[in-house]
Amino acid sequence: MVSHVLRAASLAAVLLMASPAKAQMIVGDAMPEPLAGAGDAMRGRAIIIDRQKGFCLLCHAAPLPDQRFMGNLAPNLAGAGARYTQAQLRLRIAMPSHLNPDTLMPSYFRTAGLYAVAMPYVGKPILDGQQIEDVVAFLMTLKEPAP
Amino acid sequence: MKRLAVLIACLSGPVCAQDSKSVSFDKRSTFDLMKPETQAMQRDDASNPAMLWVQEGRALWQAKAGSTDKACQDCHGDVASMKGVATRYPAYSAAQQKVVTLGQQIQFCRAQEQKAEPWTAEARPVLALSALVGLQSRGLPLAKTGPAEARAVAEGRALFTERRGQMNLSCAQCHDDHAGQSLGGAIIPQGHPTGYPIYRLEWQDLGSLERRLRNCLNGVRSEPWPSGSSENVAVQTYLRERAAGLPIETPAIRP
């Protein structure tokens, strides 16, 4: 675990071949370059609550009073926008396995190095670049820590 | 030498960690996690829809079939003689020289003894007979596997801990590491196959463990293990070993 963090930190930049069309730069524990156009927080919110698209609430609780049945496998999303920068959140969604190979969190932009992917999903990320930008934009609005 | 091999295995993979964890695994049936009304549906045979299949199974047990015109009961006698059988499946079959599920054994009987047309793996009669035979063992503990099943157990354990699919998750990550925690509105069960075939409310139908495994792999967006394949049977065999000691609930209700 520690060694993975060290490895991530020690490499100044790593080429992430997540998308065949576009190689993404990882710098330290962040992904500074946007994956698409500017994110839309409201669209991001819709992705987060959609249990067939973002799946986020299956594992995470979030400060969304209209949402019921949120999971407790992962940290509360409250305060995510205060704990991390945009670039850090981008990497934590797009490629969390880069920071911790053992993580339960899927890498939403990863298409390579996966095994036995069902046919309809082969070569496709869970969310596309724009969707990830939208989710990041929404998470950045969550400044208040969980009570 | 043997100790060295174990040590190397421990250092090289998560399999050993899994083993040490399962020692302290407080085994719980998914029944314990169900809402009271779902438990009530299973407890009362008069309200358990799976009993419709059991009733069909009773008719099939007595029905002569195939070119030999034999019924199950012509060889086995009353179905009560099947008591305990379901606690030992999947099991190594010397005649088939492989480990088979109860459903596959029923199909083998049908082909060898009745010389009747085979059913498809998930066909209603196979489920009906599996439910009937399983019911004869209700309340009996799932038996530990023996040496003949050891290879299948090991293969199944490896598959259980292998990360798969677009979600890149293994069975063990949810059902060993996070069992008891909430995935959305559902509590993650330990995943013990104590009630198969089950009547799953999600299906509104009776289904096999193989069908349930397909749903799991669907959830992580992975290709399922092919129906009836050695991988599929291996996972089921490992699950039997992992659940050994828990009582059979067949035919169970699950959400």
Place this chain on the structure above:
Amino acid sequence: MRLDAMMFTRRDALTGILLACALRPAAATPAMMEAAIADFTKNRPVTEGRVKLDLPPLVENGNAVPLTVSVDSPMTAQDFISRIALFNEKNPQPNIALFYLTPHAGRAQVSTRIRLGDSQFITAIAETNTGALFSAKAELIVTLPACAEN
């Protein structure tokens, strides 16, 4: 009862149902339930009470929700419950079931299992042999299954 629902005719309601099904099979509307109820009550007054609707408040799967409806009634030849209707507000169709009872029942009580696509209110309306109407309402929450068939 709301005015807009009262203005529904049966034909309107049916057209509405068919349209909603064609466009979006998973959602009727509370207005459609009101229309179906109006079709049953023929706009006679409905009194809340005497009816008990037993539903779990929270279910793991909406495909088989156990439901028991019972009505406080002597169930004699002179005074009995003749019909009990069940309605939902968000399934493709607002009707669930209509039960016909007789004094032979001894007790006015029926159990069944119903499908609910989403969290919603269920309404039960009981009719006596003299045409008086009584009702009960219950909310039910469906948790979403995590790993479904496809």
Place this chain on the structure above:
Amino acid sequence: MAAALINVQKTVRKGEIIEIKTLMAHPMETGFRTGLGGQLIPRDIIHRFVCTFEGVEIFAADLFPAISANPFIAFTFMPQQSGTLTFRWFDDKGGAQVETARIEMV
């Protein structure tokens, strides 16, 4: 239609109210689901259930697609004499299934 399960006690005392539980094997296809090709799967449900005792209707139900597959219906009955209960289920395909159960007054 295939199998039905009727659960009713065989003997009853005068004045006793019994609960009759019924299960019928049926998919209760709603007519709102689409098949693999995207076409609507035609509705096929049990739309009516009737129970008679010695020819007299004691309970009936109109059912809609909101009733679960393999429908479960339970209701009460206070028999006044020994007799035979007859259960009938009718589905959209014109199928009908009949089952009977005997009750003895003791």
